Amino acid sequence: MSAGSRVPASMIKSELVQRIAEHNPHLYQRDVENIVNAILDEIVAALARGDRVELRGFGAFSVKHRPARAGRNPRTGAHVPVDQKSVPFFKTGKEMRERLNREGGAPEAGA
Numbered sequence: 001m002s003a004g005s006r007v008p009a010s011m012i013k014s015e016l017v018q019r020i021a022e023h024n025p026h027l028y029q030r031d032v033e034n035i036v037n038a039i040l041d042e043i044v045a046a047l048a049r050g051d052r053v054e055l056r057g058f059g060a061f062s063v064k065h066r067p068a069r070a071g072r073n074p075r076t077g078a079h080v081p082v083d084q085k086s087v088p089f090f091k092t093g094k095e096m097r098e099r100l101n102r103e104g105g106a107p108e109a110g111a
Contacts, residue, residue: 003021013036013040013070013111017029017036017037020032029108031065043061045062046061047063047088055093056093057094057095057096058092058093058095059090059091059096060090061088061089062088062090062091063086063087063088063089064086064088066085066086067084068081069081069082087102
């Protein structure tokens with residue numbers, strides 16, 4: 001990292017709710033919290049059904065299915081079965097990628 005680099009801050013859900021409420025003073029914070037929870041709950045429900053959720057300009061949420069496989073216990077080296085599983089996947093939208101790069105976001109690979 002260069003001398004001007006900083007560690008990026010993270011935002012938790014309560015901070016997101018607070019920031020949205022500050023930018024929309026006509027809404028009560030509890031209403032903003034209910035809206036954010038409803039959006040996130042619906043995304044999770046759609047993924048649980050196996051649906052894909054696309055938010056234009058932002059990105060797409062989908063589920064990737066990982067097959068069962070043979071793994072290894074790193075401590076003993078013994079082979080152990082790893083069950084199949086489904087994992088959430090997020091792919092950024094073109095508009096978000098362009099905006100992040102235009103606004104001096106993280107440097108691209110190879111730069």
